[in-house]
Amino acid sequence: MIQTTEEVLRYLVYLLILISGWFVVSPLIKPSYLVAIKYKRYRNLNKSLEYREASYSSNPVLRHISNLLSVTINKRGQYSLSSFFIISLLISFVTAMLLISLHQPWTNVLMVAILLGLSPYVVLRVRLHTIRVDGSYEAEGLTTELSNQYRMNGLNMIEAIDQSIPNLKDFPHSRRALLRLSMAVKEMKNLEELDHIIQEFVFALDTEWSTLLGNNFYMSIGYRDDVSPALQDLIEELKEARRVREADKRENAESFFMVKYAAPCVYIASVLSFLFIFNFTLAKYWEYQFRNPNGFQSFTNFFVLFVISVVIYYLMRKPKNDF
Known part of the structure; x- marks a missing residue:
């Protein structure tokens, strides 16, 4: 050992x-x-x-x-x-x-x-x-601030983005996404690069509302279209989605408890059973677990399944704010 x-x-x-x-x-x-x-x-x-x-x-x-x-x-x-x-x-x-x-x-x-x-x-x-x-829960704050700045800055979306960034201190993920967008837009050369820049913004949030917001960015920056009505419609949809989400909110505490605590406890219990029930020494258990091919295979299988469970736990513990 x-x-x-x-x-x-x-x-x-x-x-x-x-x-x-x-x-x-x-x-x-x-x-x-x-x-x-x-x-x-x-x-x-x-x-x-x-x-x-x-x-x-x-x-x-x-x-x-x-x-x-x-x-x-x-x-x-x-x-x-x-x-x-x-x-x-x-x-x-x-x-x-x-x-x-x-x-x-x-x-x-x-x-x-x-x-x-x-x-x-x-x-x-x-x-x-x-x-x-x-970041998905920052939708209303981000969209409202952008809409306000867009109107205040004469329908100039790039300026609206720049002016929104300092006011999004309570929305850190949206702020970083907008900051990356702002820096990249100032160095773009054509509409194709603008499309890639907006794709990265959408990638950072990966929601329906971020896709719609990205489309508004593209139309406003690329073609100078007035997207004020579209931004207002998006804000209303987000408010309605929030009301629906709050009404349908449910907890999955039991499932998360099983993943977070039960699986590690089962493995620890199996180790203790080898030591105290089957009278394995710690050195013998280590030898079986990590040098014996069958023992190592069982450990690998458990480890892989545990990692998958943890990943699923983090993916499911909190739903996205979307519509």
Whole structure:
């Protein structure tokens, strides 16, 4: 057991060293990387700016990851994408090396390495969902402020967005989404880029009302249309949706309790049963659980199901405010 613990700790230290090393070295690499990007731009003047290349990529996977990083941790561009993939690969690699040292079958090695390699993405997706749910409850405040500023600033949507941002202190998610929108709109070159910018705004909230609001942005900024009536209609729909939601509000406390507390307790109870009912020593249990292929497979299955349950819990614990 001591040897196994030392192996686990050693590989965890390796992982921390590799990830820490990347964060230490990456600022030294970034200037050279940006110089190469600039040189590439000079060779092709029709290329967009570096941070746009990922956001507006024709590759849906890269565009999705870029939007995910932008919304959840406020990082964007090719450099952030590279860091995300490198960290994910490092986690997979170190996990695989650890399991190989524990003499696990290749099927277990590949499955666990892939699952843990996906953990940064899963964490960001859960954070994205939290942002979307919390941001969805800011709909009325955001839309009302925008509508007021839009009329006060002579139907100038860009100015309305800029003037709304300081007044949205109580609506942090909407404020950040508008701030990203404002910065990007000022550097756009054409309607296609405006469409991508608004898609990222909608991606951050992922609601029907944010889609409608995005359409209003597009028509107002791109074509200078008067969208005041549409904004007022949207506000009324949001008020009606709030009344319906409050009337239909229900609690799912029992299900959430099962996911949050019962599953970990079941696993702890199973460990205690091995120790006190079947007279396993802690060393023997550790050996069975992490060195025996069947024991490790059962642990992996439980861990995967538990993670899935936790993710489902966070996805369902609070419904979106939408219509």
